[in-house]
Amino acid sequence: MRLTALLSMAAKVVVPKDYRFGTNRPWTAAAKRLNTAGKKRRKVFVEPIAAEDWSVLKGDMVEILSGKDKGKQGRVNQVFRHRNWVMLQGLNTHFRYIGKTGETRGSYVASEAPLLLKDIALVDPSDRKPTEVEWKFTEEGERVRVSLRTGRIIPKPVVERRDGIVPEQWKDGPKDTSPEDTLEKTYAPSLKTLEEEVMEKMGIVENRRHKGSYWY
């Protein structure tokens, strides 16, 4: 019971009420080192933003408004909703050693630091300048982000698949059904089950019937 119960518990993340969320995922060793059980850390105050008002999505182009890399534009890699953080690709970096073992210092890498939402502004694709964004409805009824300065719609960033496959550029292999064959409608509705249809087509005649079983 102990091992199987614990393995099932690890699948769902359960964090205490005043858990301090960091850049590490809560089940990793680094996060556990910073948030040991029973350790009370100073509370961080996060500006509450409703789920509908969240405008920055993963993969967006944003510009940094304050800090070391002020004025630079970058792509959003990760979004931390718990703390209103955004991690940009290659911006707001500091340097650290990674893979330190024994005497070797390891490799010196640039690691990004998270940025708060108030230091970030979405970039308007028409003039490539930072803008304030609001959620509005189009005439079709679609909810989109509209830049307040120019009024241009900012499209949602294309979600890339984790396996790196771009569906439009996919080349069918020998075992792949082509899209035309997949969408072809060949089903003729009938009250026969698949087994009865196959029997009819192959000319199999089965007149024996089950004798019925009884439970006492």
Added chain:
Amino acid sequence: MGVLSTLLRGLVRGADRMAEFTSKRGSRTHNKGRGARPTGLRLSSRKFLSIRTMIPEFVVPSLEGFKLKPYVSYRSPRGVEPPLTAESVFAEVVAPQIKKDFEEGTFSKEKLERYGFNPKQEGKLFKLYPKNYVR
């Protein structure tokens, strides 16, 4: 040993009593099956009589000219066909027949067997309820 079990070894000792006792555990004389159905009868002379009808046989029609393959291409868009329900099958197969018979005047509530109504599922090899085939 994983990290989880190593960490907990300090707190908890002993076997996992609730794990399933399969044929992989136990001694080599411990003969346990994994739930395969029998394909014959065990006779009183300790022999095994294999019955052909109890051995499953795959009946596959010829796949000549069959265009569908094991996998679907990533380029295919989502289909727009509504999911198949009992109501849709009824509406496409049985409802026109009933409508035609009603207009001709030959519809009668006692003769619903003409449209496939079989509450006791008698005379059918593949009964829908209770389902007596493996799909």
